[in-house]
Amino acid sequence: MAFFRGLTAVSRLRSRVAQEATTLGGVRWLQMQSASDLDLKSQLQELIPEQQDRLKKLKSEHGKVQLGNITVDMVLGGMRGMTGMLWETSLLDPDEGIRFRGLSIPECQKVLPTAVKDGEPLPEGLLWLLLTGKVPTKEQVDALSKELASRSSVPGHVYKAIDALPVTAHPMTQFTTGVMALQVESEFQKAYDKGMSKSKFWEPTYEDCLNLIARLPAVASYVYRRIFKGGKTIAADNALDYAANFSHMLGFDDPKMLELMRLYITIHTDHEGGNVSAHTGHLENPGVSVWPFNALGKVGSALSDPYLSFAAALNGLAGPLHGLANQEVLLWIKSVIGETGSDVTTDQLREYVWKTLKSGKVVPGFGHGVLRKTDPRYTCQREFALKYLPEDPLFQLVSKLYEVVPPILTELGKVKNPWPNVDAHSGVLLNHFGLSEARYYTVLFGVSRSIGIGSQLIWDRALGLPLERPKSVTMEWLENHCKKVAA
Numbered sequence: 001m002a003f004f005r006g007l008t009a010v011s012r013l014r015s016r017v018a019q020e021a022t023t024l025g026g027v028r029w030l031q032m033q034s035a036s037d038l039d040l041k042s043q044l045q046e047l048i049p050e051q052q053d054r055l056k057k058l059k060s061e062h063g064k065v066q067l068g069n070i071t072v073d074m075v076l077g078g079m080r081g082m083t084g085m086l087w088e089t090s091l092l093d094p095d096e097g098i099r100f101r102g103l104s105i106p107e108c109q110k111v112l113p114t115a116v117k118d119g120e121p122l123p124e125g126l127l128w129l130l131l132t133g134k135v136p137t138k139e140q141v142d143a144l145s146k147e148l149a150s151r152s153s154v155p156g157h158v159y160k161a162i163d164a165l166p167v168t169a170h171p172m173t174q175f176t177t178g179v180m181a182l183q184v185e186s187e188f189q190k191a192y193d194k195g196m197s198k199s200k201f202w203e204p205t206y207e208d209c210l211n212l213i214a215r216l217p218a219v220a221s222y223v224y225r226r227i228f229k230g231g232k233t234i235a236a237d238n239a240l241d242y243a244a245n246f247s248h249m250l251g252f253d254d255p256k257m258l259e260l261m262r263l264y265i266t267i268h269t270d271h272e273g274g275n276v277s278a279h280t281g282h283l284e285n286p287g288v289s290v291w292p293f294n295a296l297g298k299v300g301s302a303l304s305d306p307y308l309s310f311a312a313a314l315n316g317l318a319g320p321l322h323g324l325a326n327q328e329v330l331l332w333i334k335s336v337i338g339e340t341g342s343d344v345t346t347d348q349l350r351e352y353v354w355k356t357l358k359s360g361k362v363v364p365g366f367g368h369g370v371l372r373k374t375d376p377r378y379t380c381q382r383e384f385a386l387k388y389l390p391e392d393p394l395f396q397l398v399s400k401l402y403e404v405v406p407p408i409l410t411e412l413g414k415v416k417n418p419w420p421n422v423d424a425h426s427g428v429l430l431n432h433f434g435l436s437e438a439r440y441y442t443v444l445f446g447v448s449r450s451i452g453i454g455s456q457l458i459w460d461r462a463l464g465l466p467l468e469r470p471k472s473v474t475m476e477w478l479e480n481h482c483k484k485v486a487a
């Protein structure tokens with residue numbers, strides 16, 4: 001395939017000194033040298049007018065082209081298979097999995113800058129890629145690391161807001177409260193209140209999103225240390241990259257754990273637009289708010305600022321069928337061991353899976369709303385485990401589950417995808433390096449997802465995407481409609 005042949009040429013391309021642009025598989029590879037090329041916002045400034053024209057042309061020339069039929073099943077089935085929104089930063093193929101601006105996870109691992117030789121991609125590089133569609137140079141990624149560090153200071157009232165909650169509150173509740181408290185500094189809200197013109201909305205959105213992404217590791221690690229380490233916080237080391245600094249503030253400095261955090265933050269960022277958290281953030285619904293901040297949605301249900309939107313997204317992520325599944329997987333694995341002992345046989349495992357299903361529960365970490373094969377985010381975490389922790393007993397149990405669970409789910413006859421998803425693997429990796437508090441895991445997912453949701457939010461504003469408001473109908477309406485169609 002031309003795209004893969006193109007990829008082998010990427011390293012040659014990237015080593016060229018002269019400015020050069022080629023189009024490969026929808027991604028434009030660009031090697032640049034000037035100082036302003038290191039500034040992400042300047043890059044966007046250049047890209048936005050051409051993308052606005054592209055959207056205008058698409059609308060005017062192809063606005064009436066049909067994308068498929070909507071069936072009653074789709075309306076009743078959570079809109080599965082219904083193409084209904086624009087999401088530029090990533091696209092999910094049911095068999096191949098996610099592509100970030102056209103690049104699969106293995107391709108990102110090949111071309112995105114790393115902190116160590118042959119290491120995992122730096123999440124700053126993925127942020128750059130999601131926002132611009134271009135693979136950044138190491139210099140661009142380093143500049144973005146510095147920029148995020150310079151934006152990372154968290155106002156004291158945020159910690160006070162978190163401290164107002166009982167320490168027993170779920171980490172996601174504490175984290176979302178912190179995000180809502182950050183909202184009082186929203187640049188978008190200030191600009192909107194001053195009457196800023198719509199054409200400029202993307203700029204304060206950019207400021208808010210970058211500030212939000214930059215500040216989340218400090219808020220998230222505060223929550224972790226408050227709940228699990230007696231409130232003893234660790235100061236940031238702003239010389240480190242984004243993921244390494246986050247790991248450091250959590251209390252984990254093992255170089256392998258830093259690599260894991262870089263991989264973890266990179267792969268959880270974005271999963272096209274229809275997943276619960278991304279879609280919720282896109283809808284920007286300030287109705288999903290957390291006491292005592294529920295009076296803050298004054299910018300209105302359309303154009304809620306990035307903090308409000310992201311807090312709403314986090315509330316969706318906190319559901320056990322979505323992001324909370326990473327917590328559920330590790331707790332489930334530990335409950336298997338608690339019941340059967342650490343040398344679990346295949347038969348015992350099979351029995352436990354059936355017991356879970358018969359009690360009316362799902363097997364966490366398996367199945368997906370869109371994917372129909374093993375999640376490539378699972379596969380890359382498995383490769384990480386094979387490299388760094390092949391002897392870990394929980395990793396071996398996860399490997400055994402890969403053999404045991406899919407045939408059982410297939411036997412049920414109703415599960416569309418029996419294969420493991422991203423959440424089936426993440427917990428055992430974190431647990432290996434000492435981050436064993438499963439209840440915290442979804443917070444890590446949330447920090448990462450800010451990168452995808454934030455990137456798309458900036459493009460939502462740059463492209464002037466409209467308020468989202470699909471039509472709903474009643475059962476009676478559907479029955480009458482079907483009668484008319486049959487007549």
Ligand SMILES: CC(=O)SCCNC(=O)CCNC(=O)[C@H](O)C(C)(C)COP(=O)(O)OP(=O)(O)OC[C@H]1O[C@@H](n2cnc3c(N)ncnc32)[C@H](O)[C@@H]1OP(=O)(O)O
Nearest residue numbers: 321322325362363364365366367368369414415416417421
């Ligand atoms: C980051 C992420 O969000 S990845 C997903 C994380 N979530 C999990 O791992 C939780 C376990 N998995 C699930 O519950 C589901 O597979 C979901 C929620 C991810 C997808 O749900 P759907 O799109 O409805 O899946 P699907 O169409 O295959 O469901 C059909 C039936 O199979 C069931 N099913 C699907 N996966 C599983 C599973 N892992 N265990 C048991 N039953 C399952 C569904 O509950 C549904 O049953 P029902 O008809 O009695 O209601």
Ligand SMILES: O=C([O-])CC(=O)C(=O)O
Nearest residue numbers: 270271274275276369370
């Ligand atoms: O795509 C989905 O529906 C769920 C998912 O895997 C994610 O959001 O990462």
